[in-house]
Amino acid sequence: MIKFFRQIRYNLMEQSKTGKYFKYAIGEIILVVIGILIALSINNWNEGRKEVIKERQLLNNLQGEFKDNLQDLDSIAIEVNKVISSLEKVFDQFSQSNSGIPKDSLNNWLSTAMYSPNWKPSEFLLNSLNNSGTIAELKNEKLKLLLYKWSRQQKEMTEVQLRTEKTGEEIIGYLKEFGSLRNVDVTSRDFKYRPSNLVINNMSLMSDPRFENQIDDKLFMYKSTKLWLIRARKTIVQLIEETKN
Numbered sequence: 661m662i663k664f665f666r667q668i669r670y671n672l673m674e675q676s677k678t679g680k681y682f683k684y685a686i687g688e689i690i691l692v693v694i695g696i697l698i699a700l701s702i703n704n705w706n707e708g709r710k711e712v713i714k715e716r717q718l719l720n721n722l723q724g725e726f727k728d729n730l731q732d733l734d735s736i737a738i739e740v741n742k743v744i745s746s747l748e749k750v751f752d753q754f755s756q757s758n759s760g761i762p763k764d765s766l767n768n769w770l771s772t773a774m775y776s777p778n779w780k781p782s783e784f785l786l787n788s789l790n791n792s793g794t795i796a797e798l799k800n801e802k803l804k805l806l807l808y809k810w811s812r813q814q815k816e817m818t819e820v821q822l823r824t825e826k827t828g829e830e831i832i833g834y835l836k837e838f839g840s841l842r843n844v845d846v847t848s849r850d851f852k853y854r855p856s857n858l859v860i861n862n863m864s865l866m867s868d869p870r871f872e873n874q875i876d877d878k879l880f881m882y883k884s885t886k887l888w889l890i891r892a893r894k895t896i897v898q899l900i901e902e903t904k905n
Contacts, residue, residue, distance in 0.1 A: 715799065721785055723903035729781040730896045737889050739777035740882060746772035747879040754872045763863055764847070770835070770862060771847045773875070776828035778821045779889070783814065803902040810895055817888055824885055827878035834874055839865050 746769040753761055786807065789795045798804050835841045839862045845851040865871045 718789075718794070718798075719803075719903040723900055725782055725785050726896050726899050726903070730893065730900070732781065733779055733889060733893055733896065736777050736779040737886070737893075739775070740886055740889065742772055743775055743777065744879065744882050744886065746770075747875060747882065751872075751875050751879055753866045754875075755866065761863075763843075763861055766862055766866070767844050768847045770844045773878070774828055774831055774835075774844065776825050778825065779817070781814070786811070800902055800905060803899070803905075806895060806899050806902060810899065813888075813892055813895060817892065820881065820885055820888055824878065824881040827874065827881050831871075831874050831878060834871055835862070835865075838868065838871070 749769045750766070750773055753766065789807075790811070795804055795807055798807075832841065835844060840856050840858065840860055842853070842856045843862060846853055846855050
């Protein structure tokens with residue numbers, strides 16, 4: 661093709677057709693410019709296509725991570741409800757005189773009440789996006805806002821969970837000092853020992869205002885945890901939907 665154009669220019673110069681030569685030269689320049697523009701357009705289209713594929717893969721990975729987190733959240737929510745139920749049963753037994761409930765029932769409730777299920781969602785991909793600044797490059801503005809919201813919620817939840825863990829440790833510590841931790845532990849299938857032969861039992865704790873306050877503290881914190889899990893679930897569902905768009 662280049663030889664063809666050169667031959668045309670050579671023939672025009674040989675024939676001293678200067679006017680036609682200049683017109684041809686201008687036309688050739690225009691063709692070259694058009695060719696360059698077309699090449700740039702194709703290159704830009706190809707780069708854009710690569711970016712779309714890259715972002716689609718990123719969204720798919722995010723969707724998978726949040727789906728796993730949602731499944732874990734639902735499992736933890738069930739455990740949290742069990743703890744709240746046991747705490748409420750213990751909480752209802754406090755009085756100036758023992759209510760006469762079976763001590764085995766109380767120990768079973770205390771065993772579950774001491775449990776501190778905490779949810780620690782996967783944040784590997786999200787942390788990677790934050791560190792690389794890739795979140796700011798996402799085209800979906802609603803998705804970006806939801807991701808920022810999710811990060812804030814995680815910081816709040818970390819504080820709540822640290823507090824709930826502390827309340828559980830306080831209850832165990834109080835049982836060690838003023839009650840029978842052994843009688844609580846034997847309600848577990850994995851703790852294959854007989855109840856304590858000592859006179860002390862946990863029924864006396866039902867008249868202890870300090871222990872009542874500890875149960876109250878943990879119950880309050882787990883009620884807060886339950887509300888947080890509800891809000892977190894709503895955010896995760898929204899994030900999963902936005903990664904599909």
